[in-house]
Amino acid sequence: MRHKYKQEPDFSLKLIDAAILRGADEAEVFLKQTESLSIEAKNGEAETIESSNTFGYCLRVIKDRRLGFSYSTVASDFEKVAANAVSASEYTEQDHNLGFPLPSDISKVTIYDKNIENMDKETAIRHALSLEHYAMSEDSRIKKLRNPSVTFTVSSTHIANSKGINSSYPSTGCYAQLMAIAEENGSSQMGWEYEGSRFLSEISCERVGRTAARRALQLLGAEKTTSFKGSVILDNSVACDFLGILSAALSAESVQKKKSLLADKIGMKVLNERLSMIDTGLIDGKLGSKPFDDEGVAVKLKSPVENGILKFFIHNTYTAKKSGTASTGNALRGGFHGMPSVGPTNLYLEPISKAYSRPFDELVGSVDRGIYVTETMGMHTANPISGEFSIGVSGLLINAGKPGPPVKELVISGNITDLFRNISLVGADLRFYGNIGSSSLLIENFDISG
Numbered sequence: 001m002r003h004k005y006k007q008e009p010d011f012s013l014k015l016i017d018a019a020i021l022r023g024a025d026e027a028e029v030f031l032k033q034t035e036s037l038s039i040e041a042k043n044g045e046a047e048t049i050e051s052s053n054t055f056g057y058c059l060r061v062i063k064d065r066r067l068g069f070s071y072s073t074v075a076s077d078f079e080k081v082a083a084n085a086v087s088a089s090e091y092t093e094q095d096h097n098l099g100f101p102l103p104s105d106i107s108k109v110t111i112y113d114k115n116i117e118n119m120d121k122e123t124a125i126r127h128a129l130s131l132e133h134y135a136m137s138e139d140s141r142i143k144k145l146r147n148p149s150v151t152f153t154v155s156s157t158h159i160a161n162s163k164g165i166n167s168s169y170p171s172t173g174c175y176a177q178l179m180a181i182a183e184e185n186g187s188s189q190m191g192w193e194y195e196g197s198r199f200l201s202e203i204s205c206e207r208v209g210r211t212a213a214r215r216a217l218q219l220l221g222a223e224k225t226t227s228f229k230g231s232v233i234l235d236n237s238v239a240c241d242f243l244g245i246l247s248a249a250l251s252a253e254s255v256q257k258k259k260s261l262l263a264d265k266i267g268m269k270v271l272n273e274r275l276s277m278i279d280t281g282l283i284d285g286k287l288g289s290k291p292f293d294d295e296g297v298a299v300k301l302k303s304p305v306e307n308g309i310l311k312f313f314i315h316n317t318y319t320a321k322k323s324g325t326a327s328t329g330n331a332l333r334g335g336f337h338g339m340p341s342v343g344p345t346n347l348y349l350e351p352i353s354k355a356y357s358r359p360f361d362e363l364v365g366s367v368d369r370g371i372y373v374t375e376t377m378g379m380h381t382a383n384p385i386s387g388e389f390s391i392g393v394s395g396l397l398i399n400a401g402k403p404g405p406p407v408k409e410l411v412i413s414g415n416i417t418d419l420f421r422n423i424s425l426v427g428a429d430l431r432f433y434g435n436i437g438s439s440s441l442l443i444e445n446f447d448i449s450g
Contacts, residue, residue, distance in 0.1 A: 011078070015057070015081065028060045029158070031159075034154070036153045038051075038150070039125050039149060045129075046125045046128060058070065061089055062100070066093065069339060101327060104292075104296075111171045111172070113199045116200050124152060127150045132178070135209035138210050142180050142181070144181040144183075152175075153172060165295075173196065176204075177192070182219075191214065191215025197287065198286065222394060227447070232371055232443045233427075234440060234441045235372065236429055239349075242416060250304050252322075259385055260384075260385070261416065266313075268309065268310055269310075275308060276308075278301070280346055282301055286435065288346035294331045297329045300329055315330060316331035330344065347436055357426050359429075360440055374396070375394040379391055390413040392410070394408040425442040
């Protein structure tokens, strides 16, 4: 992966000029180049090796307050792209909220690792094989693995518009994941683990492999149990799943489309008052970090929820204008063939004081009767508009402050906002899964159905 990505300011300005010459009032170019190498291991060999090098760009134009859009993967098609975008604007409705942002002061953040740039195929294969090795060597009861894989990416992002934005940044990424399957006495359990970062040094294939194996092993022999009322400790991976649903509700786009469970809750309590919610694109090495969002607006550190109170929603340029406010730097694109939506950068929960954070062992020690939830089933069925959920869970029973036997096929139900309002303590184990981060969470007085 030694390809060096060059910046494309001249190309972008040429495309903008072509759109303006064809009658556009405003124009914006988003360009993305990505080189990727993925390896999947099986039985001590690289079973799958996939490499790709993609290039693409899109053009948004505004003409007579109408939006036009076009994209291509061929640089020489730029005049055709300009013509198609301007032509497309004739078929859309007028919208007075349309507009592209002005330049803003951009902060620096470190999201590029030359060790990933210089990654060769042989080294990548060794990483994948070590992932498989450490998972299988953890215990003889680990019988199978699914998708023990590593991925390395090098990307370049460029954004320019007719209002003066003309900025680029390079970035890297590395990811390791697998599913381990443990078997004993007719019982079979699975354990999944994942790590991702902009920096190679922050990823440990040994840690990922062994952790996945241990997650599977600790659930061996899991049995059903009767219903009870007690405390629930959500593993930080499970907490991130719940937080991901809540984070989607922070989007002003979801609010404006009446698809947010947090609509009309500005100034209201949506978390326990001991917690705040932070969103920032300025943490070195995190996957959601970048100097500016996908419209070229500078990202920043902000707290949509402070001391449990919802203060504001996150915006891109369009939703901000529609709400009469400013973009929060949260424009997000799924790729060059789509228009920007709204999403978090790196979003995580943070206790307002260290007094509300405890080492994980102390969280467990504080529980008289409860369950440590390590796996969920049916999280996708949670209603993102009402917040209602009813999901299957597995984990370890906790009795008198000590982890007990594994249990399965329990059900926890409720409302996501109630769940977050009832958090009493958080673990000192903040962990990011992708761009969402959380510590383990302790929630008391929960109905647990067997």
